[in-house]
Amino acid sequence: MAKTxxxxxxxxxxxxxxxKQLSFYGFNVIAAINGLDGYGKLRSExxxxxxxxxxxxxxSAMEILEIxxxxxxxxxxxxxxxxxxxxxxxxxxxxxxxxxxxxxxxIKIDALLDxxxxxxxxxxxxxxxxxxxxxxxxxxxxxIEIAQGFNREKFRLLRYKTAELLRLHGVSIPRILLLxxxxxxxxxxxxxxxDLLIDVxxxxxxxxxVKILTISREITDYLKEDSELxxxxxxxxxxxxxDGLLGIKGLEKLTAEQDAVQESFFSGSSTIEKExxxxxxxxxxxxxxxxxxxxxxxxxxxxxxDFIVHSIIESALKDTNWKVKSFESGNDFLAHMSEDHExxxxxxxxxxxxxxxxxxxxxxxxxxxxxxxxxxxxxxSGKESVSKAMSFNIDSYLIKPIKPDGIINKxxxxxxxxx
Numbered sequence: 001m002a003k004t005x006x007x008x009x010x011x012x013x014x015x016x017x018x019x020k021q022l023s024f025y026g027f028n029v030i031a032a033i034n035g036l037d038g039y040g041k042l043r044s045e046x047x048x049x050x051x052x053x054x055x056x057x058x059x060s061a062m063e064i065l066e067i068x069x070x071x072x073x074x075x076x077x078x079x080x081x082x083x084x085x086x087x088x089x090x091x092x093x094x095x096x097x098x099x100x101x102x103x104x105x106x107i108k109i110d111a112l113l114d115x116x117x118x119x120x121x122x123x124x125x126x127x128x129x130x131x132x133x134x135x136x137x138x139x140x141x142x143x144i145e146i147a148q149g150f151n152r153e154k155f156r157l158l159r160y161k162t163a164e165l166l167r168l169h170g171v172s173i174p175r176i177l178l179l180x181x182x183x184x185x186x187x188x189x190x191x192x193x194x195d196l197l198i199d200v201x202x203x204x205x206x207x208x209x210v211k212i213l214t215i216s217r218e219i220t221d222y223l224k225e226d227s228e229l230x231x232x233x234x235x236x237x238x239x240x241x242x243d244g245l246l247g248i249k250g251l252e253k254l255t256a257e258q259d260a261v262q263e264s265f266f267s268g269s270s271t272i273e274k275e276x277x278x279x280x281x282x283x284x285x286x287x288x289x290x291x292x293x294x295x296x297x298x299x300x301x302x303x304x305x306d307f308i309v310h311s312i313i314e315s316a317l318k319d320t321n322w323k324v325k326s327f328e329s330g331n332d333f334l335a336h337m338s339e340d341h342e343x344x345x346x347x348x349x350x351x352x353x354x355x356x357x358x359x360x361x362x363x364x365x366x367x368x369x370x371x372x373x374x375x376x377x378x379x380x381s382g383k384e385s386v387s388k389a390m391s392f393n394i395d396s397y398l399i400k401p402i403k404p405d406g407i408i409n410k411x412x413x414x415x416x417x418x419x
Contacts, residue, residue, distance in 0.1 A: 003120050004028045006045060008038030008052035008064070009082070014107070014276060017160045018051060021109070022116070024156075025124055035059030039067065046073050049119050051112075054083035054094075065097035078119040082107065106278035109153045127152035133279045137165045141245060142174045144200075147182045150192040154279055159199040161277045166203065173205050175245040180214040190222055197229055207231025211241045293415055294320040299343065300411075302326040303333045303361060304350035304377060309402065313348055316404035317411070330356030334364060344372050346415060348398075348407075351378040351389060362392040373414045377402060 005027050007018045015031045022029045030045055032038035035056035042050065042064065054061045061081065068074055078100035085104055086094075094102070101115040110126055117124040131151035135158065136143045142162060166174060178200075185193075197210070204210055212219065212234045220234040235241045300322050302313050310326040317324055325342075327333040330353055336342065351358035358376065365372065376389045376397040389397060395414040398406055 002026055002028045003048040003122060004030065004045060005049045005051060005116070006030050006032060006038065006041055006047035008032040008035065008041075008050065008056065010034055010053065010055075010057050011276065013160055013163055014053070014082075017107075017157070017277070021156060025113075027116075035061065035064055039064050042068065042074055042077075043071065047077060049116065050077060050079045051116075052079065052081060054081055054086065062093070062097075065094060065099070069097060080112075080115050080119060106276055108278045108280070108282035109157050111282035113153075127154075133158065135161055135165060135279065137169050137171065137174065140171050140174050142166075142176045142203075144176065144178045146178060146180045149183070150185075150189045150196075152192055154281075155192055155196045155199075157277055157279060158196065159202075161279055162200070162203060164276055174203060174209070176200055176204060176210045177241055177245060178210070178212045178214075180212060180216065180219065183214065183216055183219075185216055185218040190218075193219065193222070194226065194229065197232060201229075201232070208233070209245070211235055211244050213238060213241045290412060293412060294322075296321060298322040298345040298415070300324045301333065301344040301347045303330060303347060303353075303358070305329055305353045306350070309348075309350070309377065309400075312402060312404065313407055316407040329353055330358065330361045333361065346411060347372055347374045349374050349376050351376055359388065359392075362389065362394065366392055375410050375414060 005022055007015055007022075007029060009015050009018070009031075010033065012033075015033070019029045019031050030041055030047065032041045036058035038050075038052060038056065039059050041047075052061055052064070056064075065079065068077070068079075075098070077098070079098055081094060081099050081102045083102060083104060086102070091102065100119045103111055103115060113124045113126055116122075129151045130148045131154050132145065132147040133151070133154045134145045142165065144158070144162075166172070200210060201207060207229065208231050210232045212223070212232065213236075214220070214234050215236050216234075223229055223232055223234050233244060235244060298321070300313075300317065302310055302324060304310060304326075305328055307326075307328070314324050314326070322345075325336075325344075327336065334356065349358045349361055358378075362374065365374070373395045374392075376394050377400060378389070378397060379400040396410050398410055
């Protein structure tokens, strides 16, 4: 018997997306248009899972969660919460009210499906085909970039991302250009492409308003054969694509300003401040965030009397754009700070060193109100040493012996606070 999922969200776009996406995987999906409607359907339908937005009208998410705890038939029903960032106090409150998972917006489809699979203990097979997908709207032209391959989940999400972009920019009927690079079309890709184009065509008044920039013979031949897609043209150059979308007069306006738009598109930048949908998977977004941090020019200090620790940290960070400076003692570090006044973005600090130990360094930093993030290194796993270090508001700690992966993950965790 199919599991029942209740979706509670004020946004019709989000409701439609979740109903369609989850129904594809065989779930029975019920939608509620606000908190009050959601509360009523929670009681009457007794779903196996609830997915709801934190900010609801008519009845708040907190009210629903609190009442849910008093209803024996749904008290243990898992809840996945969609929201913008919540402060720690709110997270602690909802955590005590049966929340299974909090997913922060923009919605990332792989994270959502993973959470549903975990909550219902039902396997969900996600299309893992490598695919770079991005969308950018400018001057009523929607640029859609597709590279590497065709991914079912991302293509389905694009329909809702497109609707969001058009709404935010106030465009009712766009011209659409799909740029397909680094594409090797496989036999089972054609139906994915057709579904994508049918979704895209819903936003246009005629098929002629959609152009595909590609050199793929498979795509070109397929468009000529499929009568449902008659009018959608594949072209081999940007000039022909823009000419087909804008005409001769419009093409003449493709000056430096339009070139800047194209450059902005290919760089993946966006002017949209509030996004509901994320075209990249959560894992891909995390990798992108890591790369952005790795590419920043940062100064890292390593204060430890063990030269092996210096070597491990320097080796772990060698593929980043970070400059690592090592100090063999607390005295050396303070002397450098006093004489050179060099600013560091992160400090790896050993607690136990001869002469001036790590605690003395922490005291110095606290006295002079220095806000440099600190990751403490210690061979002591006792609560007393860690607690003492924590009293200085350190950002994190690593227990020796340290490993390269642990160093990188801790650095990203700490630096992400300021990212």
